[in-house]
Amino acid sequence: MLSLPPAMQAALDSGVTTLAWCWLITRADGERLGFTDHDGALLLEGVSCEPASGLAPAPIRSETGSPARGAAFGIVSSQRVSAADIANGLYDAARVEVWRTDWSDPDTRVRVFTGEIGEIRRAGAAFEVELAGLSARLNRRIGRVFAKTCDAELGDARCGVDTTLPAFSAQGVVAGVISASGFAATGLDGFAPGWFTHGRLVWLTGGNAGGVARVQTHGLVDDGTRISLAWPPAHAVLAGDSFEIVAGCDGRAETCREKFANFARFRGCPHIPGNDVLIRHAGSEAVRDGGRR
Template sequence: MSGTIFAHLASGTTTVARCFALTRRDGVVLGFTDHDRDLSFEGITFRADTGLTARALQQATGLAVDNSEAYGGLSSDAISEGDILAGRYDGAEVRAWLVNWAAPSERVLQFRGSLGEVTRSGGAFTAELRGLAEFLNHPQGHVFHARCSAVLGDSRCRMNLSVPGYSEERMVEEVDADRVFRFSSMTSFDDRWFEKGRVLVLSGSASGLIGVVKNDRVSATGARTVELWQSLGVAIAPGDMIRLEAGCDRRAETCRLKFANFLNFRGFPHIPGEDWLMSYPVGSGVADGGSRVKGEAVGGFGSA
């Protein structure tokens, strides 16, 4: 296909347009084009009524990150401001083609990467496009510290949150500002059980969105209030179904007592602290590991 598009470009008279395919993390695929009519290929319809266009794509050999920007108008049936605010486009996969609109089989994939920062202003949006080399900038390796570095329920933690007692699916009874949920009676879990956990929306207009729990309190009457760190950005209505997942503060004690999962603990609870790093060897004192008074050496080391 690419050979024919290059021959078309070399002809001197061209009929080309750009097409973009956006794949969100929830699996939704959207197609856009800067042509004046819709185009279709690879099972995707690229719509022309979105006002989407893009600036020149900068590419180079080596490991430099390819970059560009796409911009267009906010539309309720294409890219809406609500979906952007809800984070549905964060990290979405982007593919961009140069296409002969007179013969869409003649095309070449020019860009593949992900969406970066998305800004909104005056009824329009601008999205940064980041190439595949951007992933090489992500930190690699593990951090050695006292608390666990795994995410609760991931492949390193191996905790099964579907086990009874660690998650709860409930119907929304009362919600304020799309981030504070109130339940008239919910005493089957201890106070603060869901703090640092997640709320997953299972139905309604906010279906698929995830929030992190800031506060979880049970009153003397048994009513429960669950507050998220920030609004989900899409309206949640009473009757929508949500899933509450237990929270983890990544401490060894929590892993052992709350989740009975200490065999998979990914932290180092016995790693020496900063006071040990500042100590130095001395030739006097009793090295028995006991307590000491100020200025007295312990274990053959003194404090700086």
Template sequence: MSHLMPELESHLAGDVTTHCFCWIIRRADEVVLGFTDHDRILNIERVACEPQTGLMASEATSALGLAVDGAEVEGALSSHRIIESDVECGAFDNAHVETFLVNWAAPEQRVLLRRARIGTVTRSGGRFVAELKSSAVDLDRVKGRRITRLCDAEIGDARCGYSGGKENGSVAGVISDRAFLASGLHAAAANWFRNGVLTWDSGGNAGRTNVVTGQETAGNDIRLDLRDSPMPDMRKGDMFSLQPGCDKSFGTCKTKFSNAANFRGFPHLPGNDAAYNYADGSGNFDGGVLVP
């Protein structure tokens, strides 16, 4: 529950009010942006909130118990500080958003309504909608291990134990914002890099990651298709590192990487069909392995 200072409470109880909303966005890269639906700059928490930037808040829903609160902030890309490529490349993902109710006639009279994090960001034309989630969303995160048939390690980490597969390459040609020709790679087999994690080491996308969805030989180069956010700043000569792809299955771990001893899943765990099946002779209950 938000605590109102006496002056603001008295003002809101009056017949005429001069209040507005302000939003302060704190991104993971330490960039701090301020916005307001008022018509002039307001300084909140030592952050200058830009006026009339096109932001508009929906009604926030609050839930009792451990349910996740939700709200949305919708707006146009009218602020020079909101760059379209940043939205597309995920710079605002998981950013912290503070929503204030402010008396614009006396900005020191304000109250913090909620703190939230940006979840899904969708875009249509020149507008975007950012979904805000409360801190209760952390309760939905998986802690510890899950008992599944697929491996829960990441290829190349300490639990996986596979080493030597990471390669470095560069962009030889740009096909689109989701596909390019790569040089310097040596694929051991077809689709060797499919599902692999690509990390940009230089250029406008440095530090960002993508997942490779497709691999195709193109002369002396290899064409790579990307799954995640578009890379509009991709340029010829940009450097990257790339891990071979792994679909987390026991078969891939065994045949592709010869790393079955370090597999971190439970490939022989019976599924629901086996659990609910009757031992009438028609099912496979010989005690053998389920996945060779």
């Protein structure tokens, strides 16, 4: 049961209210956005909640034993919620707080929901955002998977590789566009073909500045370097766009040892038996008497 501030409770008891919905979003990059269904901007926790500016909530449902869920609907706006920011993952798992606020005194408020953004579905300029309560995290798989390949992300704390070293990162410039997700690049001539395959690319300039993409292939042809991304970026890539690219890792023990000299921190199980062990006979010798292999 919610505990209401005395001033809000008194207003509700009077039968005449000045209430509005406000919700705050904290994105993956730390930026905070505020929205409200009031007809004027409201200041909430130092964030200006803009009226009718790209987002409107649907009812949030809560059932016993299930996490609270809801949805928010809106129109992509270059000022508040841009298509590029959505495509670049800045709203993935963003924290959401929903407040019931007295618009005549925004300090009189009560928080009715705290959760995060789940799936985002787009249709043209419109989008629908799934809101999930914090208890939804309990439904996620937590822990490690035992496999031959490494389950760490290159450069993270468990991996330990310094991806800022010149051997593992470089800056390049788009020399020409080949397709929506492929382009020719300069600045990468000193690296062997495939060095950046499975790597990470961060756009520094252009329409996709700040966006992150996964490198699908890195190759060399007669007239230079070719980069193919796993998916097309939010905006068209143009000649002259600059980027930073980080070497790729396919998670194999051989790659960890030979490419990164980091086998001591390899986070896989390279000697774990494969599925063939489960289906083969008890022994490979001609005599199978039930003894140990």
